[in-house]
Amino acid sequence: xxxxxxxxxxxSVLLLILVLGSLRRAHIRVxxxxxxxxxxxxxLVLSRNQSFLQTIARTMGVVDAPVALLMIAGAVFxxxxxxxxxxxxxxxxxxxxxxxxxxxxxxxxxxLQSGDGN
Amino acid sequence: xxxxxxxxxxxxxxxxxxEAGAIAEVVGSVHKHVPGVPVLVIDxxxxxxxxxxxxxxxxxxxxxxxxxxxxxxxxAGYKLAFELGFEYVIRVDGDGQHDARDIxxxxxxxxxxxxxxxxxxxxxxxxxxxxxxxxxxxxxxFRLVLRPILxxxxxxxxxxxVGVNRRALQVFSRSFPLEYPExxxxxxxxxxxxxxxxxxxxxxxxxxxxxxITAFKSLYYITHxxxxxxxxxxxxxxxxxxATESAAKQGD
Numbered sequence: 001x002x003x004x005x006x007x008x009x010x011x012s013v014l015l016l017i018l019v020l021g022s023l024r025r026a027h028i029r030v031x032x033x034x035x036x037x038x039x040x041x042x043x044l045v046l047s048r049n050q051s052f053l054q055t056i057a058r059t060m061g062v063v064d065a066p067v068a069l070l071m072i073a074g075a076v077f078x079x080x081x082x083x084x085x086x087x088x089x090x091x092x093x094x095x096x097x098x099x100x101x102x103x104x105x106x107x108x109x110x111x112l113q114s115g116d117g118n
Numbered sequence: 119x120x121x122x123x124x125x126x127x128x129x130x131x132x133x134x135x136x137e138a139g140a141i142a143e144v145v146g147s148v149h150k151h152v153p154g155v156p157v158l159v160i161d162x163x164x165x166x167x168x169x170x171x172x173x174x175x176x177x178x179x180x181x182x183x184x185x186x187x188x189x190x191x192x193x194a195g196y197k198l199a200f201e202l203g204f205e206y207v208i209r210v211d212g213d214g215q216h217d218a219r220d221i222x223x224x225x226x227x228x229x230x231x232x233x234x235x236x237x238x239x240x241x242x243x244x245x246x247x248x249x250x251x252x253x254x255x256x257x258x259x260f261r262l263v264l265r266p267i268l269x270x271x272x273x274x275x276x277x278x279x280v281g282v283n284r285r286a287l288q289v290f291s292r293s294f295p296l297e298y299p300e301x302x303x304x305x306x307x308x309x310x311x312x313x314x315x316x317x318x319x320x321x322x323x324x325x326x327x328x329x330x331i332t333a334f335k336s337l338y339y340i341t342h343x344x345x346x347x348x349x350x351x352x353x354x355x356x357x358x359x360x361a362t363e364s365a366a367k368q369g370d
Contacts, residue, residue: 096296107180
């Protein structure tokens with residue numbers, strides 16, 4: 001159990017370093033980093049606080065505390081992926097609308113310049 | 119292309135992606151059979167000479183900044199047509215499968231029936247090529263699914279040979295299915311109590327290139343379209359329910 005919790009601790013620290021490093025280099029926007037930082041911190045706290053983790057595991061009806069931790073981590077990441085899918089869908093819609101608008105405006109500017117005048 | 123001078127002006131739009139091998143003939147054929155009608159080729163980020171060849175053939179070209187997919191491409195044409203004030207828009211595929219002689223039949227049906235959309239159907243006429251077995255099965259499935267939703271049979275729900283009037287144009291300018299639009303647009307129209315009709319048309323083999331819907335993509339296509347159909351129904355029913363609740367609250 002300790003070894004597995006050490007692994008999740010390492011992973012959460014790695015995740016935090018990765019996100020903070022990306023933030024520093026402006027590879028990720030602050031608003032999109034918050035979810036990852038919270039997930040990393042939650043994973044770290046649960047990995048290091050065994051009594052808290054066991055309480056949660058008992059509440060969930062899971063005998064093995066690390067299994068509960070992995071379940072929580074999996075659920076959190078699934079929710080985050082869903083959230084990002086929603087964001088990507090919005091961005092895609094916006095991108096299409098913008099591309100259409102740019103194309104139409106360019107077309108109309110060229111028509112004006114060539115004297116069609118629409 | 120200028121804003122139309124008449125109130126019942128027609129625009130033919132041709133969504134095209136890498137159709138350099140066929141586009142000139144498509145445009146030429148439209149000009150030959152429907153003289154005087156402007157042709158707008160919407161170039162969906164082609165990497166070949168589609169735009170140049172369309173211009174040489176006498177078409178107006180609306181080049182998109184990058185590839186948007188069929189729905190985004192067609193909607194760009196609808197938006198421009200609506201802004202310029204066209205009353206009717208007929209979409210013809212850029213691969214040469216549609217016979218330009220059928221454009222007038224679609225236009226005539228749009229004008230005489232008063233319905234919002236007219237589909238050129240290859241299955242109302244026994245002549246002309248039909249389709250492959252896999253696509254035929256898909257079409258049969260879509261017919262079965264759409265029959266109770268639309269309240270009337272549709273023979274060729276996947277046809278890209280479609281004419282719309284200004285009322286439909288207004289709706290499609292705001293909201294249009296973006297990936298595989300043909301079937302979902304029927305549901306969008308039906309939810310707004312708009313009507314559609316079908317007229318027989320000829321389908322020919324592609325003049326050049328290959329269909330974007332390969333055998334491998336067919337399953338994804340069917341799943342995507344079916345999901346899109348049901349999402350459109352749910353979206354509309356949700357809007358109607360919210361509008362009814364809002365009206366009831368205001369009444370109180």
